Amino acid sequence: MNFRQAISKDIDSIYSIEKRVFDDSWSYESIDYEITKGKHSSAFVVEKDLIIIGYIFIRIIFNEGHIINFAIDTQFQHQGFGKFLLKKSLAILNGNTNVFLEVKEANLPAIKLYSDFGFEEFNRKENYYSDGSGVIFMTKKNIKYGVV
Numbered sequence: 001m002n003f004r005q006a007i008s009k010d011i012d013s014i015y016s017i018e019k020r021v022f023d024d025s026w027s028y029e030s031i032d033y034e035i036t037k038g039k040h041s042s043a044f045v046v047e048k049d050l051i052i053i054g055y056i057f058i059r060i061i062f063n064e065g066h067i068i069n070f071a072i073d074t075q076f077q078h079q080g081f082g083k084f085l086l087k088k089s090l091a092i093l094n095g096n097t098n099v100f101l102e103v104k105e106a107n108l109p110a111i112k113l114y115s116d117f118g119f120e121e122f123n124r125k126e127n128y129y130s131d132g133s134g135v136i137f138m139t140k141k142n143i144k145y146g147v148v
C-alpha cells in the first residue's frame with residue numbers, strides 16, 4: 001500500500017468513494033476545495049495497486065489539526081488501510097499539534113480506531129447530524145507544556 005498527498009486528478013476517485021461510503025456525502029466542490037484551494041487544508045490518500053482506496057482530509061491551523069473527513073472504500077474496510085492512513089497522517093503533523101475530530105456516536109469501528117491511537121472523548125452532543133445522530137468530540141493532545 002502507498003501513502004501520498006492528494007492532487008487534483010484524484011478528485012473523481014475520492015468523490016466516488018465518498019458517495020459509496022457516506023449517506024450524507026460531501027459535494028464534489030467541497031472535495032475540490034480541500035485538495036486544490038484550502039489554505040489550511042491537507043489531503044492524503046492510500047493506494048493499493050495504484051488505485052485510491054481511501055483518503056483523509058485535515059485542516060491545520062497553527063498547532064491544531066482537525067480531521068474533517070476520513071474514509072476507506074467499502075470493500076477495503078477492516079483490512080488495516082485506515083490504521084495505515086491515520087498513522088502516516090498523524091506522523092506528518094509531528095508531535096507539536098493537538099488533533100481534533102468529530103465522530104457519530106454509533107460509529108463504533110471508528111471510535112475504536114481513534115481510541116487505539118490515543119484519542120479521548122472530551123464532549124458529546126445529541127441530535128448533531130442531519131440524520132439525528134449524536135456526535136462525540138475527540139482529541140489527541142500532543143503538545144507537552146512545560147512548567148513555567
Ligand SMILES: CC(C)(COP(=O)(O)OP(=O)(O)OC[C@H]1O[C@@H](n2cnc3c(N)ncnc32)[C@H](O)[C@@H]1OP(=O)(O)O)[C@@H](O)C(=O)NCCC(=O)NCCS
Nearest residue numbers: 070071072077078079080081082083102103109110112113
Ligand atoms: C473508520 C474507517 C476509516 C477505518 O478504516 P479501516 O480500514 O476499516 O480500519 P482498519 O482495518 O485499519 O482497522 C483499524 C481498527 O478499526 C477498528 N475497526 C475497523 N473496522 C471495524 C469493524 N467493522 N468492526 C469493529 N472494529 C473495526 C478496529 O479497532 C481495528 O483495529 P483491529 O483490526 O486491531 O481490531 C473505515 O472503516 C471507514 O471508512 N468507515 C466508514 C467511514 C467512516 O466511518 N469514517 C470515519 C468518520 S469519523
